[in-house]
Amino acid sequence: MNQIILVKDIRLMFKDLKFQIFFLILVVLFILSAISSSVSFISKQKSFQNERNRFNDLVADGQHIQLIQLLQNRMLMVASPPSPAVLFSEYDNYPDIINTGIMFYEPEFSNNNIGLRRMFRLNWLFILGMIMGLMMLIMSFEAISQEKRAGTLRLLTINGVKRQSIIWHKYISYLILYLIVIIPASMTSMILFFALTGTWSMTFMLKFLLIILISIPFASFFVWLGIFISMSKNHRNTIVMVMFIWAFFVVIVPQAAIIIAKQVSSIKTVIEYREIREQARYDEMMRQAEEENDIMSLSFEDFFALLASNINVADEKKNQALQREIEENMRQTRMIRGIAGISPFMQFVNISEIVFDKGFYLLNFQQETTKQAINQIKNLMIEQDSRDETSHNLLYSYAYVQRLVFNRRGETPFSEELFEHPHLLFVTEIETDDVPSKIMEILMKLIPILVLNLVLMVGAVGKFERLDIR
């Protein structure tokens, strides 16, 4: 009997015009998203390749990777290469390239995303996150009321089918329907994308499958919501309200979060930050100037050793101010994400960042990687410099400017040889968490939506038990 009900439910839905139209729209959207993402992927790859070529030119030039030059230039680049994840989302709210100098971690963030910044982009996130929620809602908002109106609900209960099993079959049939709609369309889209870009990657296929799997609890949330609504007396009125709630969470909350967070956790202006940095450096230099050192009595070596250490300390003060600045920016970004996290849609986005190693999730690791790379390169430079007999081993940022004084004596403050490991200066491998801890994190992030599902389910089942079905 149960099986018959399930089959009936699914068959009926297939015959529904709503379903047919939606299915068609979804297929079209999925295909269009594959085409537009492939265009964007190819242009991103091009711009990334340009970046790499520019770097190679600098290396070939030689001058830029002189050890002494590296003290001054921002030559270290940590970039996340474009990946097929663009089919899911561009993640263009977050930078993905870090440029920094070697002396300190002084990042300059940029983004290789080009093109328009619009609220809606045609990709899987848009379809799975935004449109699907709405569609599941529209599909299911008359699940019970229709049967009640047609009188079939009464017939079913006469035949001894339990109420619980009726509502469960409804729910399961909608979920099956969701999968029937999503899987073929998304697979077509995925294959089309890989064919158009020529990047067949097994890992990414699995990741795309995983993201579809993860989207199920979100779809199920909307199905329960729809079923819940369909039991209300005037379901057409309720759907209006629900539509607004949907739009509120999907559109208003993420947008308003930015404006609110900027008020709550404000950062200073660009100019103020610049002044604070320079001031920190200046104060330190003034302090040093007040210290009474008999410079005249110092030897050439001792004088420059003192100068180098003084400049280093001043630079460090400046860098500390910069680190505070980064922290403040980070705090505001966390605040934006925290407020936007109220919306299940943003939760879905956050989870997808973990799956695809993108966005803010990656940015944290990217910063870690950069700091590690700085340490590694610095050590290698010191090691290489110690082998140079003409060098005074003065590791400080002004060494390049003051080299002329040394050159006259046939010496140099820091080695002028070429850096032996230039490939370390362009990092594209960013290490993130290992798979088990990633899965744990995803599961942790799924808990809120699962709890929401549970609450709605209990509510819907409870309400259906007491529903007047005459």
Place this chain on the structure above:
Amino acid sequence: MLKSLLEHELNNLLKSKRIYTTVIMFLLLFVSIFVVRVIDYQKQVNQYIDDVLQNEEGLRSAENYSFINPRAIQQPIVFSIYNDGFKIPRVLNIQYYEPIIYAESLNEEDNIFFIDNNQLDITFLITFFLSLFILLISYDSVNGEKRVGTLRILMTYPLKRQTFILKKMFGVFFFVAITFTIPYVISFVSIIYMFVNILSINFLLSAFFYWLLTMLFILFFSLLGIFISCCSTNPNRSLVYSLLVWILFRIVLPISWDYIIYPRLYDEQVLHLRTIQGDKQYEKTRVEFDVNPHWSGNFIQYSGEGFYNSWVFAFKETMDGRDQLLRYMYDEVYPLTFEVEQARDDVIRYLINTENVKNWVFFFNPIVLFNNLSMKITGNSRGDYLRFLHSARELRNELVSLGIEEGWLLDYRFNAYVPEKYNVLDYDVLYEQVEGDYERMGEFVHEFIGDDRYEMRLPVFRRYEQPIYSFGEIFERIFVYLVLFVVSIVVLWVMTWRKFLKYDVR
């Protein structure tokens, strides 16, 4: 008859619970968006004041003509609370021979981790929610009456079908128009109260045209809802249809233009124009670097920024070289500045052109039209950006010709550190005198000059002023598209009318 029907229609609408929910939702959204935007705007105004003060301070502390760096600073447009438009930083740097092609930001916050693409404003509320709201009100206006049987009764009266459909349309239209106008007027008055000292006629004009445009928008969607309602006998089905139409108009069509059609049609040309601009910029830099090194020979220079913001003094030979450099910059580099600007303008004009093409392609889609037209009305479209660039360039050109006229642009005064009488030392003679000891040379120079500094009088030049629009000017901007809008409404009306003439009322 029409009047009583209209009253009946409005009364009916007011009694529906669904309408109440929708109206309350809409009002809540309106208020919350408005408050958030006003707070944001207040912040922008404060930053703008800081910008202006900083600019004045910079001009006051200028020590010679090379330090004069007036900025064209755009006051945040009050109406941007309603329509954010094409967002750019508000400062243009005016420096003698530098091309003015990009706006910069001074006292703005810039989160380095988060790239902001916020678009939450009243325009968004209208194009996103109001359109949905109208469709949700009107999707069952005809078939709902049929279902309860009132349509059949009405048709037994001597009432023309077009009268019936007209009153339906006006019923929905007036209802939504009132729902929108009341909070709009209240917000409008509160803005006048809050920002009275920075308001101009622009705000009133924008507000009027915006309201007019919104009315047309509401009219179109009311008709659309009724049309959909005539297409199906089942209200549930027409609900689904109207949601589909909404998704198509609001999301699918604009997106497929932006991400699929647009890149295929225009990307190549835009890239080409950008390359030309880049080449011109490179050409200018090359000419700038191509300076005869002799001209900047033995001089004592303070402040490391080179040509601008620097002092040059001491040797006669240096000053002669400097004169030649100034002449070279004016003769060779300055004309290239115009070429760079021209190339940049070509890019912007092309982009404006593509936006207009989009308007024509989507003549049937009021959401696209509304988005573009509201920017033109507010004065923050791409075209206004171009205008901003042009007016800053005009100021720059005036400043340069003033400098030529008064002479300071091409003589020692441009980079002066000391009065002219000190620029007489001969480097070679002095070098022999001090026997090649640079330290002694420096001491000598400083003793020679003493504490005497050049004192500049800030020349009088025109500052940037916010453009004031006239009624005719704004009307001219949107006239063509307004006609397009009206035509699409008329077409839709005819379609609805024809459809209803054949409608089975039983």
